[in-house]
Amino acid sequence: MPRNYSDFFPSANGPKPQNQPASTLQALGWQPFFAQQISADALERTPPVRVVEVHRNALHVIGDGIDGSLPPRIEATVGDWVLMDRDQPAASRVLERKSLLKRRAPGTDRQVQLIAANIETAFVVSSCNQDFNIARMERYIAVAFEAQITPVIVLTKSDLVDTPLDFVEQARAISDLVPVVTLDARGEEPREKLVAWCKPGQTVAFLGSSGVGKSTLTNALAGTQEIATQGIREDDAKGRHTTTRRQLHLVPGGCLVLDTPGMRELQLTDAASGIEDLFADLNDLATGCRFKNCLHESEPGCAVREAIGSGDLDPTRLARWRKLKAEEAFNSASLAERRSRDKAFGKMVRGIMKDKKQSKWGRD
Numbered sequence: 174m175p176r177n178y179s180d181f182f183p184s185a186n187g188p189k190p191q192n193q194p195a196s197t198l199q200a201l202g203w204q205p206f207f208a209q210q211i212s213a214d215a216l217e218r219t220p221p222v223r224v225v226e227v228h229r230n231a232l233h234v235i236g237d238g239i240d241g242s243l244p245p246r247i248e249a250t251v252g253d254w255v256l257m258d259r260d261q262p263a264a265s266r267v268l269e270r271k272s273l274l275k276r277r278a279p280g281t282d283r284q285v286q287l288i289a290a291n292i293e294t295a296f297v298v299s300s301c302n303q304d305f306n307i308a309r310m311e312r313y314i315a316v317a318f319e320a321q322i323t324p325v326i327v328l329t330k331s332d333l334v335d336t337p338l339d340f341v342e343q344a345r346a347i348s349d350l351v352p353v354v355t356l357d358a359r360g361e362e363p364r365e366k367l368v369a370w371c372k373p374g375q376t377v378a379f380l381g382s383s384g385v386g387k388s389t390l391t392n393a394l395a396g397t398q399e400i401a402t403q404g405i406r407e408d409d410a411k412g413r414h415t416t417t418r419r420q421l422h423l424v425p426g427g428c429l430v431l432d433t434p435g436m437r438e439l440q441l442t443d444a445a446s447g448i449e450d451l452f453a454d455l456n457d458l459a460t461g462c463r464f465k466n467c468l469h470e471s472e473p474g475c476a477v478r479e480a481i482g483s484g485d486l487d488p489t490r491l492a493r494w495r496k497l498k499a500e501e502a503f504n505s506a507s508l509a510e511r512r513s514r515d516k517a518f519g520k521m522v523r524g525i526m527k528d529k530k531q532s533k534w535g536r537d
Contacts, residue, residue, distance in 0.1 A: 197237040202376050203290060207254050210268050219265070224290075225421040227251055236477045250287035251419045251431060252376060272320040274378070275397035277440035277504045285442060288421060289378055289431050294323045294370040298381035298390065300330040301355075306382075307347065308493050311451060312439045313380045314351055315497065319447025325370060327379075328355045329386040338376055344489075348451055358386035363393035371428040376421070377432035391432045395424050441497060442504035452494045458486065 176225035198202075201223045211221075222236035222243075232241040233248055234257065239468060243255065244263045254268040270290045278286035295317040299305050310326060317324035326344045331337035344353045356362035369395060371379055379387035422430045441448070449456060455477060459467065463474025469491060470478075 199374050200423065201235065202374055203254070204271075204374070207268050211256065216492055219258050221254050221268070222257045223257060223421070224249055224251055224253045225328075226418065228418075250290050251421055252290040252292060252387070255292065257305060259403075272322050273426065274316055274320050274322070275442070276316065277442040284324040286456055288433070291376055292320070292322050292378045292431065293375045296325050296327045296367070296377060296379050296390070298327045298379050298385045298387055299344070299383045301328055301334045301337050302330060304382060304385060305340055305343075309342060309439070310344065311347060311497070312441060314348060315444055315451045316439065316451040317447070319444040323370070324351050325367075326351055326353045327367075328353065328388070329358045329390070331355045331401060332357055343372040348453070350450070351479060358389040358393060359408060360393070363390050367394070371424070373427055376431065377427040378433060380433055383434070388432055391430045394427065394430055395422055440504055441501040444501050445498075445505070446496070448497050448501060449475070452490075455486075455491065455494055
């Protein structure tokens with residue numbers, strides 16, 4: 174019997190009554206944005222599924238009555254929606270994304286690594302201890318801004334320090350656009366304090382280094398202890414890797430939670446607008462500089478240097494801004510150059526193949 178997909182097109186039937194339970198796909202994050210990319214007839218032939226895990230040899234996907242796997246694809250990542258072709262699984266199509274978290278992959282070839290797709294909120298998690306690092310949090314927030322994902326700073330283990338307010342004030346100074354939440358990851362506080370961002374059908378991600386409590390927070394939201402957790406090392410407050418792969422967890426009656434491994438390196442690429450949003454205060458100050466192309470170094474009439482001199486701007490913030498802009502420009506330029514080389518190489522190969530065919534026809 175053909176499945177009824179009418180519920181997957183909310184605009185076709187008007188708003189869903191508040192007391193009507195969400196469909197399986199809506200609970201998995203299905204939205205009109207994805208529905209409008211395909212017809213109802215096509216949905217029957219290729220039902221939508223969401224990627225919840227990426228393994229080396231397969232994509233673990235779930236959907237309405239579906240819990241299976243698809244062949245791995247280089248362009249697919251956790252959180253993607255895929256139209257599952259049962260007859261030709263390798264031909265399954267990845268739908269256009271609402272958002273995409275990515276970074277420059279570790280190594281020297283400047284490849285882009287996809288982190289997760291279709292995330293609404295990124296919880297940037299840090300502990301109130303030696304792990305607390307402003308520059309690292311700024312990187313996560315810039316990546317979130319670039320992807321048009323709402324970033325929220327979550328400070329854990331505040332009960333273990335005498336002056337948690339110092340950490341809160343430093344975190345709030347990062348950006349006026351980013352809320353800061355302090356909580357105990359082990360109790361009821363995560364569900365109570367993060368509820369505004371964890372609505373049913375919404376997808377959230379916990380980002381941060383190892384040992385800050387990402388898996389503990391995921392367990393707290395899910396109301397289980399299914400995800401293994403480990404403590405931090407006492408000597409340097411560094412975390413041990415617990416989560417080894419990115420995985421989406423469906424919270425009963427609530428959101429979807431992406432638990433991620435701690436990333437030792439988060440190199441920015443294609444994130445220029447995210448950096449601009451993060452350092453909006455510096456951009457505002459720069460409009461008061463005498464010269465339009467002011468580098469904020471030794472130029473006369475530099476409003477940024479004046480703000481540093483008056484104590485209104487921390488010079489280390491300017492230094493971090495410069496570092497991120499230089500890094501992003503270098504990585505993005507390297508990627509653009511590689512894409513240009515790949516395009517030129519492909520054109521050369523096609524030309525050679527064309528010449529070989531013409532030569533063969535000439536002999537015939």
